[in-house]
Amino acid sequence: MRSSLAEVLGLEVGLLQSGMGGVAGAELACAVSNAGAGGCVGGYKLVDEALSAILDRLTTGTDRPVGVNLIPEVVGPEELDRQLAQVLAETPQNVYVSLFGMPDDAVFERVVAAGRHLVVQVGTVEDGVHAAERGAVVVAQGIEAGGHLLGTSQRDDLVAALRERLPEACIVASGGIGSPAEAERAVAAGADGVLLGTAFVVAHESRAHSQFKSAVTAADETDTVITDVYEIGWTGRRHRVLATAVTADPDQPKKFIGKTVVEGKPYLVPRFSSAVPTTATTGRIEEMALYCGQSCSAVSQETSAADVVAGFASVLPGAELASN
Known part of the structure; x- marks a missing residue:
């Protein structure tokens, strides 16, 4: 018997x-979780006092299931160990x-x-099987997704291949999901739930810069490109x-080309930086990394995180799912 994401x-x-670094602060994560879904704060490279500050806001903002996203390949094993120790202790x-x-x-x-x-996002069947066999919920990311890409497969192809190998695992579809109809297609391919990024970039509670939000709502999928140019701070991944x-x-x-502030510390933003423009960023926003999935075609206005969740509630498998 397999369980839905909601059950797990x-x-x-x-x-x-x-858990989009910079964009997904505690305010967004808590709003999503308080609406009944799984919010997630972006831990990115935060550690020590900066990570503690965001964890404190997270845990005071909700008592519902909520996540902290960490990125093994960006911080390396030692720094990941420090981050993980803080999350588990605090x-x-x-x-x-x-984990991304x-x-x-x-x-x-x-x-x-x-x-x-433990929720682990993957881009290949091999990684998905490895993660599932070690007890993780597996997020299957297709190349329709915005942000950094972990593989080369289309979303539903990856979901279907993982379902064939893992008939009882909890598999979540990610990439290009901006409408309930697209979520239904992912579920039909074998997913037990979905992960959204772009739809939450434009949520009121998101920390994305206003120009970033406006650019996403005005775009369709033909305005997105897969490139590797925003590599300062995160090399070796197409996005x-x-x-x-x-x-x-x-x-x-x-x-x-700009300046930003992260947990009270100022930083300069170079051209080709992987950092997203947030409410704390100034400068040439239009030249910065505006991560955006193909789902932008279905994302036409800013709205609340709760409204985003409510729009998908009727089409996603809940506690009633118990299929072989």
Whole structure:
């Protein structure tokens, strides 16, 4: 018997919010979780006092299932170990661990031993099988997704291939899901729930810069491109973004084009930085990394996180799912 995402994580709606670094602060994560889905804060490179601050806001903002997203390949094993230690020590059991990409096996063992749910986003069948066999909820990311890409498969093809190999695993579809109809297609391919990113970029509670939000709501999928130009801070991964003057001309100088603030610390933003423009960012927003999935075709206005969740509630498998 397989369980729905809602059953596994204790959600009212089988929907996860992507833990987008910079964009997904505690306000967005808590709003999504309080609406009955699985919110997720972006941990990215935060550690020590900065990570503690966001964890405090997260745990005071909701007592429902909510996640903290960490990125093994960006921070490396030692820094991931520090981040994970903080999450497990400073948060209660309703907080699950979300990983973008595969960690070492010791991380699976540590999270499971702590009694926490683990959600791992993958881009290949092999990684999905490995994660599922070690107790994780598997998020199958297709190339329709915005942001960094973990594989080369279309979403529903990856979901179907994973379902064939893992008939009882909890599999979540990610990439290009901006409407209930698209969520239904993902479920028909074998998913037990869906993960949304772009739809939450434009939520009122998102920390995305207003120009970023406006660009997403005005775009359709033909305005997105897969590139590797925004590589400062995160090398070696292709990413889907809105086309910009930077994607059109990657030979421009790598000079500073803006400033931002992360948990009280100021940073300069160079051209080709992987950092997204947030409410704390100034400068040439239109040249920065505007991560955006093909789902933007169905995302036409800013709305609340709760309204996004409500729009998908009727089509996603909930506690009633119990299929072979």
